[in-house]
Amino acid sequence: METVIDAKHISVKYITGDLRNIGLKEFVMKKLTHKYHVEEFWAVNDVSFTVEKGDMLGIIGTNGAGKSTLLKVITKIMKPSTGTVKVNGRIAALLELASGFDGDLNLKENAYLRGAMLGYTREFMDRKYPEILEFSELKEFEERPFKQLSSGMKSRIAFAIASMVEPEILILDEVLSVGDGAFREKSEAKMREIIQNGKATILVSHSIDQVRRMCNKVLWLDHGRQVIFGDAEPICNDYAEFLKTKKLPQYDKL
Numbered sequence: 001m002e003t004v005i006d007a008k009h010i011s012v013k014y015i016t017g018d019l020r021n022i023g024l025k026e027f028v029m030k031k032l033t034h035k036y037h038v039e040e041f042w043a044v045n046d047v048s049f050t051v052e053k054g055d056m057l058g059i060i061g062t063n064g065a066g067k068s069t070l071l072k073v074i075t076k077i078m079k080p081s082t083g084t085v086k087v088n089g090r091i092a093a094l095l096e097l098a099s100g101f102d103g104d105l106n107l108k109e110n111a112y113l114r115g116a117m118l119g120y121t122r123e124f125m126d127r128k129y130p131e132i133l134e135f136s137e138l139k140e141f142e143e144r145p146f147k148q149l150s151s152g153m154k155s156r157i158a159f160a161i162a163s164m165v166e167p168e169i170l171i172l173d174e175v176l177s178v179g180d181g182a183f184r185e186k187s188e189a190k191m192r193e194i195i196q197n198g199k200a201t202i203l204v205s206h207s208i209d210q211v212r213r214m215c216n217k218v219l220w221l222d223h224g225r226q227v228i229f230g231d232a233e234p235i236c237n238d239y240a241e242f243l244k245t246k247k248l249p250q251y252d253k254l
Contacts (some may be wrong), residue, residue, distance in 0.1 A: 003088065004169055004200045005051035005074060010083035012044040012069050012224075043069040044080070045224040051169075051217070056102050056191065056201045058215035060208065060239055065221040067204045072172055074202070089168030089200070092118055093156055103147030107138060107157060114161045128164050135190075136160040137183070156183060161189050170194060173204045175246060188214060208243070212236040220246060 044066040072078040114127040136156040218235040220227040
């Protein structure tokens with residue numbers, strides 16, 4: 001199988017309390033009083049995994065596990081402190097539903113704006129827009145200012161744009177958990193269609209049932225560290241047990 005994402009020993013270190021965080025005045029005062037110090041925080045610590053063509057990878061973990069930081073590395077928003085990530089394919093990422101939209105523009109204008117941000121031409125969007133509008137089920141809100149739409153409506157149009165423009169790699173951060181049940185089912189069906197067409201998808205979700213239904217691989221993170229990466233079903237079972245007991249399982253190191 002063709003590898004589309006190959007991440008090796010990814011780590012991301014944040015430094016808190018340095019000059020950029022506290023400002024010049026506080027920096028000088030702390031230096032004069034010998035109270036100046038910085039702290040290092042590893043948001044992601046030595047994480048490795050691969051995604052192959054046709055995979056749907058679920059990334060799981062409680063809040064603060066490092067999931068969103070890892071996605072920013074994969075999408076080149078952030079450079080890792082150590083390690084490498086190779087991506088073979090065009091990525092469309094929905095990391096924050098409201099990002100990239102202008103509240104004063106209407107839905108249609110924002111659809112074209114998001115398409116442009118993803119690198120697509122106006123001619124391409126002209127062809128795809130009717131399909132995007134139909135999938136999102138928001139035709140009656142087409143001329144409505146974006147800031148007047150509910151969060152569920154915003155998630156619909158954002159998801160429709162990302163999936164309809166046929167990215168080679170689609171990354172979703174809690175997107176499928178927003179909206180009503182019927183649209184969630186529709187979104188999941190679309191994801192299965194993308195997978196069947198040989199694309200690759202990464203899904204971050206707090207719904208272990210959703211990850212179990214949709215993903216064939218799972219990466220489990222805890223406080224920035226990799227607990228395990230492998231087949232979805234057994235890892236989902238272990239994670240469900242962890243949520244009850246708060247005790248991490250002990251896996252043999254490969």
